[in-house]
Amino acid sequence: MARVRHVAVAVAALAVAGCTTAVAGSPVAIGSAAEDRKLVTDYFAELNDAGKEGPTTQRDFLRRTQHPDFSDRLCDLGELTLRIEPAMSTFRTDFNWAPENAGKPPRGLVYVLGVSVSIRRDGASIAEQIGSQRVVVLDGKAYGFTPCPTR
Template structure:
């Protein structure tokens, strides 16, 4: 059971644009809000994600649907009764202009950022798995967008 949950978490991180290594020094393009404003938007994205998760799976599912990057809204996955608690390490936030979602020919519109995160997958009040990785968040037109992870069985 524990190894299946570990595989689930790795799949969740991989599909959400996560990786274990972050390299490169890129310059953001298309964000337009300025570095500090974009940092605040990214921070708020994770705060709102976690607050929705505290309300339950359906509230977090709605948040993830609403904040799915508009270029990839056809790739939304339902996490079922799972919730995510994602703690970002804001000191690791940096641009990542070369990144593009898996199976995509083009990067998303907006300023793509990569950030180190600690992810906890929960079902009801039970923690199923935890892992440290990285995640992408895109700032576009003054809003932060993410990429909903897709768990596998």
């Protein structure tokens, strides 16, 4: 009886093996939601740290972290700095979002979350806004889209 069971298991394993299909290419692991969440949290912490150092440092940070597909869409913040506080409890994917006039979503995994933005000049707060911001995780790095102040 045990021999029959072993043969049945072997036959079942061969049957399943015969149903597999090879897929061309190399598998690429993607980060977990927890890893992406940390990347996004770190993105905002670094943005705020850069803002503490002044407009030039923050502009540099925003230029380096602008999504590579949209590196030509930087806004000039002039002498303004931003302090952005993310509401991580609102962190979620946004598969269908695309930047204005882009036609398609950016490469990577797009996340959206609520944020509180403090706009500063010479260290003094001149405006506060609450809204949504997108951050894209692409190849293990968080990228943003430089916000453009409305005048």
